[in-house]
Amino acid sequence: MERVTFSEDFILSSSADRQLLLGAAEQIIASRTANKGSTHKVAALSEEMVVLASRLADSKIQLMVSDRRIKIAIIFAMWRETERLQPRTPENPNGEECLIAKAEALEWLFAGTAFDWHIFAVDDGCPDRSHEKANQMAAASYWADRISVLRLADVLPSKTAPLMYLDHVESSIKGGSIILGCQEAIKRGFEYLVLCDCDNSVHLGQIGNLLGPAIAKQAPMVLGSRNLPESFVRRNPGRSVGGRFKILRHMRGLLSRSIPVVDYTAGFKLFHSDYLAQHLPSMRLFNFAFDYDFVLAGIAAGVKPIAVGHCSFDSFALSTWKYFGASTVWFDQLKGFSAALSRHNVSHDTILSGFIEQDIHDARDVQKLIDAPLPPTLASAPEESIGDPGILSGADVREWALPLLKQT
Numbered sequence: 001m002e003r004v005t006f007s008e009d010f011i012l013s014s015s016a017d018r019q020l021l022l023g024a025a026e027q028i029i030a031s032r033t034a035n036k037g038s039t040h041k042v043a044a045l046s047e048e049m050v051v052l053a054s055r056l057a058d059s060k061i062q063l064m065v066s067d068r069r070i071k072i073a074i075i076f077a078m079w080r081e082t083e084r085l086q087p088r089t090p091e092n093p094n095g096e097e098c099l100i101a102k103a104e105a106l107e108w109l110f111a112g113t114a115f116d117w118h119i120f121a122v123d124d125g126c127p128d129r130s131h132e133k134a135n136q137m138a139a140a141s142y143w144a145d146r147i148s149v150l151r152l153a154d155v156l157p158s159k160t161a162p163l164m165y166l167d168h169v170e171s172s173i174k175g176g177s178i179i180l181g182c183q184e185a186i187k188r189g190f191e192y193l194v195l196c197d198c199d200n201s202v203h204l205g206q207i208g209n210l211l212g213p214a215i216a217k218q219a220p221m222v223l224g225s226r227n228l229p230e231s232f233v234r235r236n237p238g239r240s241v242g243g244r245f246k247i248l249r250h251m252r253g254l255l256s257r258s259i260p261v262v263d264y265t266a267g268f269k270l271f272h273s274d275y276l277a278q279h280l281p282s283m284r285l286f287n288f289a290f291d292y293d294f295v296l297a298g299i300a301a302g303v304k305p306i307a308v309g310h311c312s313f314d315s316f317a318l319s320t321w322k323y324f325g326a327s328t329v330w331f332d333q334l335k336g337f338s339a340a341l342s343r344h345n346v347s348h349d350t351i352l353s354g355f356i357e358q359d360i361h362d363a364r365d366v367q368k369l370i371d372a373p374l375p376p377t378l379a380s381a382p383e384e385s386i387g388d389p390g391i392l393s394g395a396d397v398r399e400w401a402l403p404l405l406k407q408t
Contacts, residue, residue, distance in 0.1 A: 253387020
């Protein structure tokens with residue numbers, strides 16, 4: 001293979017880079033199918049691109065063996081996405097052409113198969129009117145008939161669950177729009193629904209790695225995970241994964257200690273439509289914590305989620321994390337996770353859950369926990385001990401945190 005160089009800030013924003021990547025994946029496929037079991041060498045690519053091209057090849061090969069006609073919907077929410085929807089230019093340095101990039105990936109992945117795909121892009125009350133830009137990009141593309149742009153505001157107030165519990169579009173932070181997209185896809189007869197982010201952080205050519213086990217094992221829920229050994233993740237340093245946030249990650253781990261290890265918030269999930277048709281009415285989370293409702297509803301019903309590693313490249317410049325702030329996101333997630341565990345009657349640490357519900361009142365309280373020195377036992381604990389009550393129990397967290405929260 002001739003040498004290919006990708007930009008240092010590669011997040012699949014360049015059409016040329018995306019085509020080179022797909023070309024690399026096709027060469028891997030050709031090599032594997034011609035010499036079954038062989039490993040194709042792509043030494044000319046960077047390590048991360050070798051991994052991604054290989055994952056794309058794995059994904060497409062899995063779909064080659066299926067001749068059953070299957071309809072699959074891809075659903076994502078849009079809020080302040082007008083820049084990322086457009087191509088990257090000197091005037092638009094954060095452009096990703098993300099809607100078109102998704103369509104390109106799906107066209108490549110499903111070409112020559114019996115799969116039928118469709119994108120549902122849902123405006124989550126965007127003040128910049130992302131739906132208008134998405135409609136414009138879709139209309140000018142080759143895939144206009146495969147892209148539907150919806151607006152959450154158009155269906156509120158709703159008379160049916162769960163959106164009847166959403167009082168206004170401004171009360172949704174992604175979750176309400178994801179639910180609307182799912183409802184529309186189910187109504188139109190799509191069998192599998194993939195939930196992702198609007199940006200280019202996850203190349204959708206990897207969807208076959210979700211579909212493969214979903215079909216083979218008749219699994220209603222297959223979740224992409226950034227935490228498995230085979231995953232490749234490039235995170236922006238601005239994400240809340242460092243030492244300052246260790247206490248919050250530990251609290252989240254303690255809450256879910258008794259249930260399967262799941263990367264709840266990864267923007268790469270697949271659900272069967274029957275599963276969602278059954279569980280959507282019970283969902284009540286419309287903010288950053290909506291993922292927990294989607295997953296815990298099934299766990300409560302005895303569904304064991306399948307986790308699949310994937311490649312993810314953080315698109316952080318226009319992330320809502322930056323707009324709302326890490327403390328607000330973590331407040332929503334901890335409160336939502338705790339509430340969902342209780343509502344779905346899933347076993348969890350009730351002492352810690354009670355502390356979260358009764359004593360953490362807003363993002364300012366979360367910020368106090370972030371800013372405080374870590375408890376010594378947690379500060380010295382290795383990453384694999386996150387969530388281990390032997391290091392720091394829910395009761396220990398409560399005892400450590402209560403004095404901090406009383407400080408003004």
